[in-house]
Amino acid sequence: MTSAAQPLDSAAMERASRSKTLQLLGILSGFTAGAWLGAAEAPTKLVSTGISPMAISLIMVIGVFLARWSLPALILGTSSIRADVRRAPHLIIWAILAGCLWAVANTLTIFAIRDIGLSIAFPLWNSNSLLGIFWGFLFFNELRQAGWRRWTGVLGGALVMCVGATLLAIASSAQGPAGHSFRGVWAALGAGVLWGTMYIPYRKAYLTGMNPLSFVTFFTFGELGMMSALAIGYTGFAPLWKELLAARSVVFWLMLGGFIWVIGDLFQQYAAKYVGISRGIPLSNSNQFWGLLWGILVFGELHGRSSSTYAQVVGGSLLMMLGVGAVAFSSASGEEQTRWKEAAQREGRRYGVAADYVEARMDGRQAAGELAPSRSVWDWLLVAAASAVFVVFATMARVPQMSLHWGPAALLVAALLVLLFICTLALWRTTRFH
Numbered sequence: 001m002t003s004a005a006q007p008l009d010s011a012a013m014e015r016a017s018r019s020k021t022l023q024l025l026g027i028l029s030g031f032t033a034g035a036w037l038g039a040a041e042a043p044t045k046l047v048s049t050g051i052s053p054m055a056i057s058l059i060m061v062i063g064v065f066l067a068r069w070s071l072p073a074l075i076l077g078t079s080s081i082r083a084d085v086r087r088a089p090h091l092i093i094w095a096i097l098a099g100c101l102w103a104v105a106n107t108l109t110i111f112a113i114r115d116i117g118l119s120i121a122f123p124l125w126n127s128n129s130l131l132g133i134f135w136g137f138l139f140f141n142e143l144r145q146a147g148w149r150r151w152t153g154v155l156g157g158a159l160v161m162c163v164g165a166t167l168l169a170i171a172s173s174a175q176g177p178a179g180h181s182f183r184g185v186w187a188a189l190g191a192g193v194l195w196g197t198m199y200i201p202y203r204k205a206y207l208t209g210m211n212p213l214s215f216v217t218f219f220t221f222g223e224l225g226m227m228s229a230l231a232i233g234y235t236g237f238a239p240l241w242k243e244l245l246a247a248r249s250v251v252f253w254l255m256l257g258g259f260i261w262v263i264g265d266l267f268q269q270y271a272a273k274y275v276g277i278s279r280g281i282p283l284s285n286s287n288q289f290w291g292l293l294w295g296i297l298v299f300g301e302l303h304g305r306s307s308s309t310y311a312q313v314v315g316g317s318l319l320m321m322l323g324v325g326a327v328a329f330s331s332a333s334g335e336e337q338t339r340w341k342e343a344a345q346r347e348g349r350r351y352g353v354a355a356d357y358v359e360a361r362m363d364g365r366q367a368a369g370e371l372a373p374s375r376s377v378w379d380w381l382l383v384a385a386a387s388a389v390f391v392v393f394a395t396m397a398r399v400p401q402m403s404l405h406w407g408p409a410a411l412l413v414a415a416l417l418v419l420l421f422i423c424t425l426a427l428w429r430t431t432r433f434h
Contacts, residue, residue, distance in 0.1 A: 018363065018364075019337060020331075021430060022274045022363070022364055022430070022431075023274060023275055023331050025270070025274055025364075025426055025427065025430050025431070026270065026271045026273070026274030026275035026279075026280065026283075027271070027275060027279075027283060027328055027331075028422070028423050028426060029267045029268070029270040029271040029274070029423055029427070030267070030268070030271035030275065030279075030280055030282075030283025030284045030286070030328070031283060031284075031286055031328075031419070032264075032267045032419045032420065032422075032423040033264045033265070033266075033267035033268035033271055033283070033284040033287070034264075034283065034284050034285065034286030034287040034288075034289070034290060035264070035286070035287070035290050035415065035416055035419050036260055036261070036263045036264030036267065036287075036416060036419075036420070037261060037264035037265065037268065037284060037287040037290075038264075038286075038287035038288070038289070038290025038291045038293075038294060039260050039264070039290060039294065039412065039413075039416055040257050040258070040260040040261035040264055041109070041113070041257070041261075041287075041291055041294070042257065042294045042298065042299075043060070043253050043254050043256065043257030051243070051247050051250065052235065052243060053107065053110035053111050053114060054107065054110075054230065054231045054234050054235050054240070055231070055235070055240065055243045055244060055247060056110050056254055057103075057106055057107045057110050057227060057230075057231070058227050058228065058231040058240075058244075059244070059247070059251055059254040059255060059258075060106070060254050060255065060257050060258040060261070061103060061106070061223050061224055061227040061258060062224070062255060062258065063254065063255030063256060063257065063258025063259050063262075063390075064220060064223060064224075064258035064259070064261060064262055065220045065223065065224045065258075066255070066258075066259070066386040066389055066390070067258060067259040067262035067263075067386070068216050068217055068219065068220040068262055069217055069220070069382060069386065070382055070383045070385075070386035070387070071213075071262060071263075071266065072213035072214065072216065072217055073375070073379040073380075073382045073383055074375075074379070074383050075213060075433055076211070076213055076373040076375075076433060077373050077374050077375035077376065077379045078376070078378065078379055078382070079371075079373060079374055079375075079376065080211060080213065080214065080373040081211075081213070081214040081217055083371070084209075084210050084211050084214035085214065087209065087210075087353060087354070087357060088205075088208050088209065088210050088351060088353050090351045091201075091204070091205045091208065091210050091215065091218075091351075092218050094201035094204055094205060095201060095205065095215050095216075095217075095218035095219040095221075095222065096218060096219070096221050096222035096225075097201055097222060098198045098200075098201040098202065098219055098222060099218075099219040099220055099221060099222020099223040099224075099225075099226065100222040100223070100225070100226040101194045101195070101197060101198040101222075102194075102195070102198055102219070102222070102223055103222065103223045103224075103225075103226035103227040103230065104194055104226060104230065105125070105190075105191040105192075105194035105195045105198070106191070106227075107227070107230055108125075108187040108188070108190050108191040108194070109121065109125055109187070109188065109191045111183070111184065111187040112124070112125065112184045112185075112187040112188035112191065113184075114184070115181060115183055115184025115187065116181055116184035116185060116188070117295060117301045121184065121187075121188045121291075123161075123164060123288040123291075123316060123317060123320050124185060124188035124189055124192065125188040125189065125191040125192040125195065126161070126192060126285040126287070126288050126320070127161075127162070127189060127192035127193075127196070128191075128192040128193070128194075128195040128196030128199075128281055128285070129158055129161055129196070129281050129282040129285050129327075130158050130161075130162070130196065131192070131193065131196025131197060131199075132196050132199050132277045132278055132280070132281030132282070133154060133155070133158055133278040133281075133282075135196070135197070135199060135200050135203075135277060136199075136203065136276050136277045136278030137278060139200065139203070139343075140203050140207065140276065140277070140340070140343045141336075141339035141340055141342055141343040142276045142277070142278040142279075142336070142339075142340065143278055143336065144336060144339040145335040145336055145338075145339060146330075146335070146336045147335075149330070150330040150331075150336070152330075153326045153327060153329060153330030154278060154279065154282075154326070154327050154330045156323075156326055157282060157322075157323035157324065157325070157326030157327040157330070158282065158323060158327070159323070160319050160320070160322050160323035160326065161282070161285075161319070161320045161323035161324070163316075163319050164315075164316040164317060164318070164319030164320035164321075164323065167312045167313075167315055167316030167319070196281070199272060199277040199280075199281060200277075202215070202269065202272045202277060203272060203276070203277050204347060206269075206272060206273040206361075206362075207340075207343055207344040207347045207348075207358070207362070208344070208347045208348055208351055208353045208358055209348075209353060209357050209358045209360070209361035209362070209367075210361075211361070211433070211434060212266060212269030212270055212273060213266070213433060215269065216262070216265065216266065216269065248393070248396050249396055249397060249398045250397065250398070251393045251396070251397070252390065252393040252394045252396065252397035253397060255389075255390065255393060256390070259390070263420070264284075264287070267284075267423060268280065268284040270427060271283055271284055274364070275331070276340065279327055279328070279330065279331075282323070282324050282327040282328075283324060283327065283328055285320075285324060286321065286324050288317060288320055288321075289317060289320075289321050290412070292313070292314075292317045293408075293412060294409075294412065296313075297405060297408035297409075297412070298404060298405050298408050298409045298412070299402075299403070299404065299405075300403060300405065340362075341359075341362070344358050344359075344362055345358070354367075361434060364430060364431035364434055365431065365432075365434055366432075366434060
């Protein structure tokens with residue numbers, strides 16, 4: 001009796017240990033995502049040089065498009081993408097839909113940054129955390145049987161984040177450009193609603209086993225298609241083309257912003273996969289803290305403003321960070337993870353995905369009989385072509401005539417690289433990027 005129970009207990013302990021490791025990996029991915037997503041918005045400050053928000057957003061999306069295909073090809077190869085599509089072809093349309101929502105939201109953030117500034121706009125569109133909690137609970141069994149402590153941590157953290165956002169909105173209404181501050185607030189909040197809804201396709205994809213690197217490649221078709229339609233419809237083809245030609249000296253910087261955003265988003269995808277959207281979104285929304293650092297330290301956004309404005313912006317940001325911390329420490333219990341698996345099984349049955357494949361991918365490993373990813377000559381050509389585009393525009397680039405503080409910028413970049421190394425190594429050792 002004892003000898004039979006011992007292997008069972010050992011297997012249960014191993015599963016519990018694996019689950020805890022994956023949750024810690026998801027938390028680390030969420031914080032790393034926040035750092036890189038925060039840095040990606042810094043190039044949008046070029047809006048102050050006279051480039052229209054539509055042109056900035058379109059150029060960034062082109063950089064996103066190149067990165068979303070070249071990075072997965074470099075990491076696992078396109079053979080892995082093809083294998084995922086064969087198993088879950090229904091997720092292509094969900095990925096494209098998510099990309100469309102992202103493009104509209106990203107455009108709204110450009111208007112928000114123009115009207116109320118980077119350090120204030122960031123926390124407002126991070127209201128998507130509230131929608132993430134709601135959608136996760138409603139559709140994917142997140143926080144079901146989580147216990148009152150975890151409910152308090154997640155909802156209390158979200159409430160604290162709302163209070164912080166309110167402080168920032170009050171600061172923006174008095175300090176934004178005349179007549180435009182409320183428009184900027186609404187643009188930022190609208191972006192938050194769209195980004196919060198965008199995470200529904202994310203979670204559907206990962207519950208049915210799709211690799212984040214596969215999902216984002218099709219996501220980008222929705223991004224580029226929707227953004228092109230918005231830019232042409234808003235500006236007109238001829239004026240837009242003329243503006244793009246006139247802006248060629250800064251195209252590289254904006255495309256680089258899109259590339260940086262993709263790195264952050266990849267980590268965000270892994271956070272959503274391993275800790276769910278009700279926790280993954282607030283964790284990646286630590287980008288508002290990084291946005292505050294870039295806005296104040298590098299761009300000097302609050303220079304010369306009153307002490308009360310500093311108190312509102314810094315205090316609001318600190319409150320939001322406390323909220324994020326509360327969410328991070330409210331990890332999923334065993335009972336809640338059982339409900340996650342029920343949601344995954346439901347999604348698998350709905351779309352005809354093999355149960356063993358879904359279970360393996362939720363556990364961050366390859367399914368039985370699944371071929372190891374490999375890179376072909378076409379993958380290397382894809383990476384080389386994307387790199388060549390960046391190099392061409394880099395030769396045309398010039399440093400924008402803006403007031404920048406290079407010392408703090410260098411320190412922030414160093415912090416980004418350290419987080420990138422640590423989280424990438426952890427993902428590789430634990431999941432081999434599955």
